[in-house]
Amino acid sequence: MSTTSDVPAVRPGPPPDGPPPAAPDLALHLLRLGDDALVLGQRLCQWITRAPTVDEDLALSNIALDLIGHARALLARAGRLDGTGRTEDDLAYTRPERRFTNALLTELPNGDFATTVARQLAYSHYAVLYYEALAHCADPELAAFGARARKEVAFHRLHADRWTVTLGRGTEESARRMRHALERVWPYTGELFEEDEVLRRLAASGTVPSPAPLREAWLHRVTGVVTGAGLTVPTPTWTARGGRSGLHTEEFGPLIAELQSVRRQFPGGTW
């Protein structure tokens, strides 16, 4: 998909002494990572003042804050690389639904607390592995981002691990809810590791690592946690996909409409 067609006034493409040839691919890849963080952060914002305890309101707002921070860094860089000069806010607040490239996992409705924990478990284990890999990439700005972000998502992983075990080994009801939550979420985890032409080119040129080879380590780690919780990792019979090419769930439209509502009500506003 084109990432530029909603800003027709600006001609895409690198200036003469501008970014390297991999720039459009890298821009799209960072847009995807940024959208993952933004959309998951937005979902977690919906929990605040509704969590099971005040301590959890605090924990979830802390995680959301980190994720929005990751989104800002990634989207800002994507906007610089794709030649359109769009800012983090241009990207978050002016794209229509079909231009968002997050994995469907991140937009799944919060559901009950167990569903949110299952979604956090899948995402945070993936994010730790991917940001660790990114911390070793050749691009110094991205490597620095990976090194910082991996420490933050390691806390999110710890939070998800603890709750998975607590719910799995808590009461009959919590174990049942956690089991259903894993089954609900698991078909959406595959998309995080999908590799398309863009990623193959980026990995082949050594620009950034592909997430595909990390899937095995991810499965090993989450299996350890889920087994420790007295539960079994589901083996889904289908894999959800479409988010990376802008084909989202029906629940995604309202999420984006809400995100963008104030900004769209005040055209030309400064914030």
Place this chain on the structure above:
Amino acid sequence: MTARTTTGATAGATPSADGDGLPARFDALIAGGETIEPRDWMPDGYRRMLVRQIAQHAHSEIIGMQPEGAWLTRAPSLHRKSVLLAKVQDEAGHGLYLYSAAETLGVDRADLLDALHKGRQRASATFNHPALTWADTGAIAWLTDGAAVINQAPLCRTSYGPYARAMRRVCQEEAFHVRQGYDTMRALCEGTPEQKEMAQDAVNRWWLPAVALMFGPPDTGAGGADARTAAPGAAVSRRAMAWGIKRHTNDELRQRFVDSCVPQAERLGLTLPDPAIRWNEERGHYDFTPVDWDTYREALGDDTHWARQRIAHRRAAHEDGAWVREAAAAYAARADAAGGEDA
């Protein structure tokens, strides 16, 4: 994760005064400006006043998360979203420090929350107003947090040690919120005419709640209250000041707030919705319209949409999360038992 803090939950139990010099020692500590600590003897009235005040403050932090929390998903830039997330997170943190401080007086956090949910204790009625636009998040932070800082700064030196220490952390963060609120309003005032109109509308709605409710009822004749109206507030304030819990009257703090806001509003180009505001050279303060307490109290009874809604929202979250807290308790009990067997 969910386990409540048990800091000193039993440490606050009152030892018997049995005729020895405990009350005299308490009075001497207060007179000498020393702090009272959880294990010190204290009069029951002192303990009750503190529990009531600290719990009300903690509840206000938790309920106060709602009007701003409702705008987290709609914040109009990622920077503002981050700032608002950090603020709401601070409020949850303040609630937790304050519940811990209350627990040093021998009460239990779960019981305090239960009292809030069942209407036996209250949060500040300030938050029984709705946050209708994005500008409300700026006005709340600038005006109600601004009022909170003025109200709470003296509490950093309140006589009960755990409360004073909690308040030092709270006040530092509140001061930061006020600056952020002012900055949110500044951006709107420098924006389009529609943005500025939104800012003015929010100030029109949040000024009176801040002036009236953040400082409590009149406790002197200063606000134009007659002696009869001010009498109940004055009695409570006198007692609280004698015990070193409060340092200033409600009316003194209210005046200090008005004096600080008027020049800030002028800089923003916003009009505070009180035509009587003008500098009084003789007093060295701004005059303002006395709060019409009778009308105001009536409008803020428990039977208003927002008073009910705030508690209903809080109760729904608590009830929806019951199974999670039960799971955490069961898991912790099992882990304790397993630890016991290993030992």
